[in-house]
Amino acid sequence: MNRDESKQILLxxxxxxxxxEDPQIIEALALVKQDAELARWLEKHCExxxxxxxxxxQIAPPAGLKEQIIFxxxxxxxxxxxxxxxxxxxxxxxxxxxxxxxxxxxxxxxENTLAIYQNQMARVALSPYxxxxxxxxxxxxxxxxxxxxxxxxxxLPAPLQQTSLTGCAVREWRGARVSLxxxxxxxxxxxxxxxxxxxxxxxxxxVPNAPLGAAPQLAKVNRLMTASxxxxxxxxxxxxxxxxxxxxxxx
Amino acid sequence: MADDVxxxxxxxxxxxxxxxxxxxxxxxxxDASDLTQQTFTVWATKGHQLRDSSKVKTWLFTTLxxxxxxxxxxxxxxxxxxxxxxxxELPTIPPAPASGLDAAEVLEALTRLDEVFQAPVALxxxxxxxxNEIAEILAVPLGTVKSRLARGIRQLQHLLGHDLAFExxxxxxxx
Numbered sequence: 001m002n003r004d005e006s007k008q009i010l011l012x013x014x015x016x017x018x019x020x021e022d023p024q025i026i027e028a029l030a031l032v033k034q035d036a037e038l039a040r041w042l043e044k045h046c047e048x049x050x051x052x053x054x055x056x057x058q059i060a061p062p063a064g065l066k067e068q069i070i071f072x073x074x075x076x077x078x079x080x081x082x083x084x085x086x087x088x089x090x091x092x093x094x095x096x097x098x099x100x101x102x103x104x105x106x107x108x109x110x111e112n113t114l115a116i117y118q119n120q121m122a123r124v125a126l127s128p129y130x131x132x133x134x135x136x137x138x139x140x141x142x143x144x145x146x147x148x149x150x151x152x153x154x155x156l157p158a159p160l161q162q163t164s165l166t167g168c169a170v171r172e173w174r175g176a177r178v179s180l181x182x183x184x185x186x187x188x189x190x191x192x193x194x195x196x197x198x199x200x201x202x203x204x205x206x207v208p209n210a211p212l213g214a215a216p217q218l219a220k221v222n223r224l225m226t227a228s229x230x231x232x233x234x235x236x237x238x239x240x241x242x243x244x245x246x247x248x249x250x251x
Numbered sequence: 252m253a254d255d256v257x258x259x260x261x262x263x264x265x266x267x268x269x270x271x272x273x274x275x276x277x278x279x280x281x282d283a284s285d286l287t288q289q290t291f292t293v294w295a296t297k298g299h300q301l302r303d304s305s306k307v308k309t310w311l312f313t314t315l316x317x318x319x320x321x322x323x324x325x326x327x328x329x330x331x332x333x334x335x336x337x338x339x340e341l342p343t344i345p346p347a348p349a350s351g352l353d354a355a356e357v358l359e360a361l362t363r364l365d366e367v368f369q370a371p372v373a374l375x376x377x378x379x380x381x382x383n384e385i386a387e388i389l390a391v392p393l394g395t396v397k398s399r400l401a402r403g404i405r406q407l408q409h410l411l412g413h414d415l416a417f418e419x420x421x422x423x424x425x426x
Contacts, residue, residue, distance in 0.1 A: 011404050012397060018381045048408070049376075056376040058354035061270035061287070062280055069262050069288050073295055 003038050006031045010042055014049065114209050114228070117173060117202070118237060122222040124171055124180065125198040125239050131167035131182060134194075141168045141181060150177035151201040151234055159250045160238075166195045176206040183250075185240070197250065200237040210235040216251050218244055227251055262291060265311055268378055272312060275373035276319050278362050286322070290315040312378070313388045316370060360410040368403030375400055 001009075006028040013019050013028070020026070032039050133144045146152035150170045160183070169180040179202070182195035189196055204210045211217050216227035216238075224239035225247045240247050269290055273283035293314050301310050361369060374385045386396040 008401065011401050012375075012382070014375075014379060017379050022382070052357060052407070052411075053376045055354045055357040056275070056373070057271065059271040059274050059358070061267050062284060065270060065284050065287065066262055066266050068284075069266060069291050070259050072288060073258055073262075073291065076292070076295065 001027055001031060003031070003035060006035075006038055007041060007045075010045065013042075013046070014053075015046055113207050117207050117235075118219070118221045118226060118228065120173060121171075121178070121180075121198075121200045121237050122224045122226065122239055124200075126223060126241075129169060129180075131194070132169045134167040136165045136167075138165060141165060144168060145170065145179045148177065150179040151203065152179065154179065154181075154199075154201040154234055154236070155231055156199075157251050160199070163197065163250060171200075173202065174206060176203055178202045185242070185246070185250075187242075196242070197240045198238070200239075202235050202237075204230050204233055204235040207235050218247070258291075258295065261294070261307070265308060266291070269311055269315055271377050272373055273315055273319070275358065275361055275377065276316075276370060278358060282322075286315055286318055289318050293318065309384055309387055312374070312380075313390070316388055319370075357411070360407055363410050364403055364406050368399050368406060371396055371399045372403040372407060375404070 009024045009028040010032070013025050020029070032042050132148075133141060135141060142152045145168060148170045163183045163185065166182045166184050168182065171178045171180055178200055181199045181201070183197035183199070184194065185196050187196065210230050211228050212230065214229050214231050216229040218225065218227050220226070221239065224241055225244050226237060226239040227247055228235065228237050230236065238247065238250065240250075266287055270283055270287045273286040273290075274280070277283050277286060290311055294311065298307075298310070301307065361373065364372060370389055371385055374380045374388060380388070382393055382396050382400070385400075386393045389396065391399075
């Protein structure tokens with residue numbers, strides 16, 4: 001290593017720092033000990049470097065910068081905290097509403113769905129409806145219902161199979177087709193009245209809380225005594241304006 | 252509360268050297284203040300990711316430099332022409348002995364350094380960082396740091412009028 005190369009290396013030398021551990025600087029410093037001119041150069045260089053360093057370090061931050069940084073940080077923290085509190089409150093509210101919806105809404109919906117269905121079908125039976133097809137034969141009734149894409153493959157309880165048919169109609173409930181099969185029990189009817197026993201058949205999926213089993217559940221709906229049960233994928237709803245005893249003859 | 256105390260202590264220790272570095276990069280008090288504050292904001296959100304507590308200072312300087320580069324890229328896209336226009340009218344620094352310099356003159360000389368030398372030279376003089384630490388902060392290889400420092404210091408001395416390193420024999424230009 002010659003003098004110029006040493007100068008080149010010692011340009012980066014800062015006395016009192018880890019620079020002195022750099023192998024190249026160690027080598028250059030060794031040369032300084034043997035070269036008086038190089039030693040003078042280094043002394044002068046270090047003196048100027050120290051002066052330069054001192055000048056750089058005179059750069060002073062503006063008054064209040066530290067306080068501003070701390071203040072802004074605290075303000076950010078407060079904003080963050082307020083946002084977290086709001087998010088927590090909203091999440092809690094959503095959780096409570098969700099829980100309420102789970103506990104209350106489906107139950108209420110299913111109960112109402114069955115009740116609404118029963119009431120509306122009872123009103124159909126009691127109103128002066130018109131039958132789409134008048135016949136006492138089961139085959140044309142099933143064919144008609146199938147053609148109208150209403151439930152046609154229903155299963156009748158044995159007593160009902162022996163009851164006189166009068167005809168059928170198709171109604172809609174919440175977008176689903178409902179088959180109405182009309183019967184006549186044989187008791188005297190007022191003039192113009194053809195039926196006094198009505199069976200409604202619908203896809204059970206349309207009524208979420210339809211009865212679970214084939215055992216008929218009796219209930220008074222409007223002026224009708226009714227029985228509701230499910231079998232297969234269908235919900236059956238049978239009604240008559242006679243009493244419960246009369247109805248049970250057909251189940 | 253403990254976090255607040257820790258943050259305040261951190262600011263107390265490092266805001267001045269960070270500001271000095273920021274000022275040496277931006278040469279504007281407002282920009283340097285913003286850069287320093289932004290560095291602590293980044294620390295507040297990401298500082299917890301630093302696992303080695305002995306690296307806090309290096310982390311802060313690295314972050315400041317990175318933020319400076321980001322802001323400079325933004326300025327490149329949306330340049331301010333006022334300063335550039337005024338630059339040509341800035342007075343030339345007359346040669347002066349080192350002891351007679353003031354900080355403004357030194358900084359002025361720093362602004363005239365090639366841009367690539369400014370950050371390493373500032374870190375070299377301001378913080379006594381080792382070459383390895385400067386390389387880490389600037390994310391460049393050690394050899395590059397040494398090369399840039401050597402050239403930057405030489406250029407700075409030349410600008411300040413006390414270019415005594417190679418009065419007789421100019422250095423090779425490959426460094």
